[in-house]
Amino acid sequence: MSYADRAEFHYFHFFPYTGLPADAAEKESLWVDYPNSNYDPKAGHVLYQRYMAEMLLADKLGFDGLVLNEHHNTQYTMNPAPNLTAAALIPQTTSRISVFGTPPNFEYPNRLAEEYAMLDVMSGGRLDVAFPLGTGMEYWANAVNPATARARFRESLDVILKCWTEDGPQSFAGDFYTYRYLNPWPKPIQQPHPPAWIVGAGSSETMELAAEYGFGYSVVFIPTTMQLKVFDHYRERLAHHGHEVGDDKVTIGIFAYVAETDEKAEEEFMPHVMYFFETALRTTPRYLNPPGYVTVPEFRRRITSADVHGSADWDSLREINRIVAGTPEKVADAIANWVEEARTTRVNLNIALGDMPNWKVVKATTLFAEEVIPRLRSRKVVPA
Amino acid sequence: MPAEMDRRLVYLWGIAGHPEVSPALRALEADGWEIVVPSVAGFDGESGFVAPDEYLDWLTVFWDALDATGALPCPVVGASLGGMIAAELAALRPEMVTSLSLLAPFGINSGDSPGLDLYAVPTADRMGHLFAKGVPGAFADRFGHKGEEEAPVARYLSDIASASLLWPLGDRGVAKRIHRIRCPKLVVWGDQDELLVPGLIERWGGGEVIAGAGHLLEWDAPDEVAALLRRHLGAN
Numbered sequence: 105m106s107y108a109d110r111a112e113f114h115y116f117h118f119f120p121y122t123g124l125p126a127d128a129a130e131k132e133s134l135w136v137d138y139p140n141s142n143y144d145p146k147a148g149h150v151l152y153q154r155y156m157a158e159m160l161l162a163d164k165l166g167f168d169g170l171v172l173n174e175h176h177n178t179q180y181t182m183n184p185a186p187n188l189t190a191a192a193l194i195p196q197t198t199s200r201i202s203v204f205g206t207p208p209n210f211e212y213p214n215r216l217a218e219e220y221a222m223l224d225v226m227s228g229g230r231l232d233v234a235f236p237l238g239t240g241m242e243y244w245a246n247a248v249n250p251a252t253a254r255a256r257f258r259e260s261l262d263v264i265l266k267c268w269t270e271d272g273p274q275s276f277a278g279d280f281y282t283y284r285y286l287n288p289w290p291k292p293i294q295q296p297h298p299p300a301w302i303v304g305a306g307s308s309e310t311m312e313l314a315a316e317y318g319f320g321y322s323v324v325f326i327p328t329t330m331q332l333k334v335f336d337h338y339r340e341r342l343a344h345h346g347h348e349v350g351d352d353k354v355t356i357g358i359f360a361y362v363a364e365t366d367e368k369a370e371e372e373f374m375p376h377v378m379y380f381f382e383t384a385l386r387t388t389p390r391y392l393n394p395p396g397y398v399t400v401p402e403f404r405r406r407i408t409s410a411d412v413h414g415s416a417d418w419d420s421l422r423e424i425n426r427i428v429a430g431t432p433e434k435v436a437d438a439i440a441n442w443v444e445e446a447r448t449t450r451v452n453l454n455i456a457l458g459d460m461p462n463w464k465v466v467k468a469t470t471l472f473a474e475e476v477i478p479r480l481r482s483r484k485v486v487p488a
Numbered sequence: 489m490p491a492e493m494d495r496r497l498v499y500l501w502g503i504a505g506h507p508e509v510s511p512a513l514r515a516l517e518a519d520g521w522e523i524v525v526p527s528v529a530g531f532d533g534e535s536g537f538v539a540p541d542e543y544l545d546w547l548t549v550f551w552d553a554l555d556a557t558g559a560l561p562c563p564v565v566g567a568s569l570g571g572m573i574a575a576e577l578a579a580l581r582p583e584m585v586t587s588l589s590l591l592a593p594f595g596i597n598s599g600d601s602p603g604l605d606l607y608a609v610p611t612a613d614r615m616g617h618l619f620a621k622g623v624p625g626a627f628a629d630r631f632g633h634k635g636e637e638e639a640p641v642a643r644y645l646s647d648i649a650s651a652s653l654l655w656p657l658g659d660r661g662v663a664k665r666i667h668r669i670r671c672p673k674l675v676v677w678g679d680q681d682e683l684l685v686p687g688l689i690e691r692w693g694g695g696e697v698i699a700g701a702g703h704l705l706e707w708d709a710p711d712e713v714a715a716l717l718r719r720h721l722g723a724n
Contacts (some may be wrong), residue, residue: 137608244608244656251539251652279541386608395607395644395651396539403644 107351108440108480114169114202114232115162116357116452117153119189120384121179122459127382129178135178135241148168148182155182156189158456158465160196165473169200169232171452173206174280177245180384187219194227202324203232204303204452207238208260209253210246215279216260216456217288220331224292233295234322235261236303237250237310240392254309256280260471261317268297273466283321301355306334318348322355322452327424328442331356335446351449358439359454361429362471369429372464374418377427380457381416417460432475440480481486496522497563497605498554500570502704503529503594503606503650503683504618507626509708516717520598520681523617524562526553530649539652543660546653547576548599550685561583567591567684567706571651572662572693582637587724589674589717592703595690602657611643620680624641627707645694655681659683663691676713678705699711700703 125142128134139354159170170193172186183189190201201223208216224231237257243250259278263286266276266458272287292298301320304310311334314321323331323343333355342349359380393406421427428438456465457471499513506525513523528549530537540546550573555562563583566574571593578585597603605616615623615630631642653660675692677684678701689695696716701708 188659245657249652249655251655252541255541288528390610395647395655399643400641404641407640455549 106440106483107443107447109483110351110449111439111443111451111480112168112449113453113472114171114200114355114450114478115159115167115169116173116204116454117155117159117174117456118180118384119151119164120380120455120458121148121151121182124179124383131386131389132382133391135175135180136244136391137177138179140177143179145166151182151372154462155375155456156192158462158469159193161191161427161466162469162473163197163199165470165478167199167453167473169202170197170201171204172243173204174236176210176242180239186225190223190231191226193455194230195222199230200232201227202232202233202234202452204246204301205236207236207242207257208264209238209248209256213260213263214267214283214286214288218290220264220298221268221288221290224298225290225296229293229298229367231292231298232301233298234301234303235264235319239305240394240397240487241387243394243397244391252280253397254399256311261313265297265317268292281287291364299352301454306330307398307405308337309399309402311338314338314343315347316345318342318345318451320350320353320355322357324357328423330485332446335448339447346427351448354446354448355450356426356442356446356452357452358442359427359457360435360439360472361423361455361468362432362435362476363468364427364431365432366434369431369435369468373429373457373468376458376460377421378416378418381421384458404424432471432479435472436476436479436483457464495520496524496559497565498524498526498557498559498574500524500550500564500566500574502568502570502591502618503654503702504568504615504627504630505646505650507630510567510704511707512706512713512717515710515714516721519718522633524557524559526550526557528567528649530652531646533634533646535641535645537645537649539648542574543653547573547580550577551581553660554584561586563587563589563724565589565591565717566593568631568703569594569653571595572653572658572660575662575666575669576660578671579668580660582668582670585669585671587672587674587721588669589720590676590692590695591706591713592677592684592690593662594658594684595660596666596688597657597659597684598691599657599659601685601687603684605656606683607651607655611640611647617682619708619709620678620700620705624707627704662664664690672720672724674716676705676716678702678708680708681705687699 174186175181199224273285276283301322302314303322306326363369455468542555546707564574564585571590572595578588631639675695677686679688698709698712706713
């Protein structure tokens with residue numbers, strides 16, 4: 105069997121805040137210190153209702169999962185607390201729910217373990233989670249010194265796993281967190297715990313952590329070719345640590361749009377992709393890399409790497425990201441190739457992107473579910 | 489106390505590290521003062537530095553370094569970040585500090601007027617915000633001797649060292665301990681300080697404000713700072 109005909113499509117929605125004032129185009133960064141006076145709660149209410157409806161549509165159309173993420177101090181997403189959104193989705197859906205995810209560094213780890221366990225129990229075992237370190241930008245927004253980020257992250261994971269996999273009460277004494285009675289109720293319904301991934305940006309430290317803990321690995325904001333190399337290394341390290349190298353261990357992100365013709369799809373999709381990369385993601389290198397957030401080897405890599413935050417053109421974006429707009433056949437072909445080269449069955453699919461209007465989201469989501477997924481699942485021959 | 493130790497003082501450097509003795513302190517050296525600068529990893533940009541997790545761990549690092557000099561008890565001069573550490577030393581180990589001189593110290597910042605966030609300034613522009621009268625040569629190319637590839641890494645390590653102490657506001661609760669400082673205290677500020685607004689001097693009990701000086705005022709106003717230090721050290 106090919107990866108394509110077993111691929112799972114998890115519908116990723118950023119819940120972006122749109123309708124920014126015209127002068128946003130002149131701002132160096134729309135993260136961290138872009139004034140929240142530009143946020144209109146009434147407009148936000150309308151957007152929440154719309155985005156929830158789009159997620160429910162995806163669920164109804166049969167997508168395998170719904171994916172939420174978390175960021176702070178930014179228009180990029182209106183989900184600074186995605187567990188709340190997940191809780192609202194659970195009783196209205198039947199697909200899996202992915203919280204990809206709350207950075208453990210910004211919660212007490214026992215509380216995050218409790219929240220995820222709640223969602224897992226509430227959903228009857230439909231929860232997938234990812235543990236991001238958090239982008240550099242989040243550390244300007246939260247009361248955590250970035251110099252402690254990686255050590256704190258590892259310790260948080262230890263606390264969370266202890267909460268999920270060991271019976272309490274028990275004690276835990278770490279450098280950052282100390283518990284006399286670690287005894288969270290509830291515990292997750294999925295055993296030993298909900299499927300978990302670590303989200304990284306290609307650093308070897310984060311990849312190694314995912315491999316060591318046996319978690320899946322998802323990587324964002326680095327070029328596709330680099331992702332593939334990191335995935336290969338991750339699989340080697342996963343096996344080295346004695347974990348099974350499952351087909352869904354690696355998650356890839358795909359930006360896709362489907363329309364009647366290739367030209368129409370590109371015309372309808374391109375402005376929103378450009379908005380996403382040029383506006384929604386726009387920030388500065390200094391916010392990306394607060395002091396201590398990355399290790400020295402990773403710092404060396406980053407100062408010589410291309411920056412994907414806030415500047416791009418359509419062709420170069422397609423060179424370094426998985427972006428496809430076209431007919432169902434074209435989109436299916438592209439995705440088949442991508443999942444085969446990444447050797448994965450798990451796709452986080454981004455259709456709703458940037459300032460895309462609802463009608464386009466509904467159109468492309470429906471066409472993808474009804475015309476693309478069946479094409480992939482009926483394939484017997486994998487494209488070279 | 490031996491006679492030679494009567495003219496010994498400890499100096500704790502500021503947010504940009506300690507490339508060389510400042511002109512103000514060189515003036516004191518010319519007066520016969522021995523300037524003792526403890527060695528603390530991180531600020532020198534050398535690899536292998538790992539920032540301590542907690543503030544108490546950091547203070548332990550400084551206490552160890554200070555004790556290793558063998559200079560204490562003696563007068564202590566602290567600038568910027570070093571001012572915060574000097575104030576902590578005087579508050580927590582008061583028997584070790586015979587007089588305290590603070591030059592625009594971090595350690596107290598209510599957040600009402602947080603001042604410039606130096607870590608949010610592009611690296612190449614940072615030094616310009618520390619001085620009101622131009623960046624001294626010692627700081628202009630702080631790690632240039634390490635070469636084109638290694639200089640950014642050294643700067644990053646130095647930033648980690650200072651940021652792990654000062655992130656995000658540089659307030660470590662010194663205000664809650666300031667009442668324990670019982671030695672004579674001099675506080676000096678530059679009225680052009682972009683990082684710590686000069687009004688903060690009142691939170692330290694008042695002091696001297698030097699016109700035209702920026703955050704690292706011992707470089708901007710060496711004569712004025714040296715005169716104030718001489719007067720304070722001489723009187724105590």
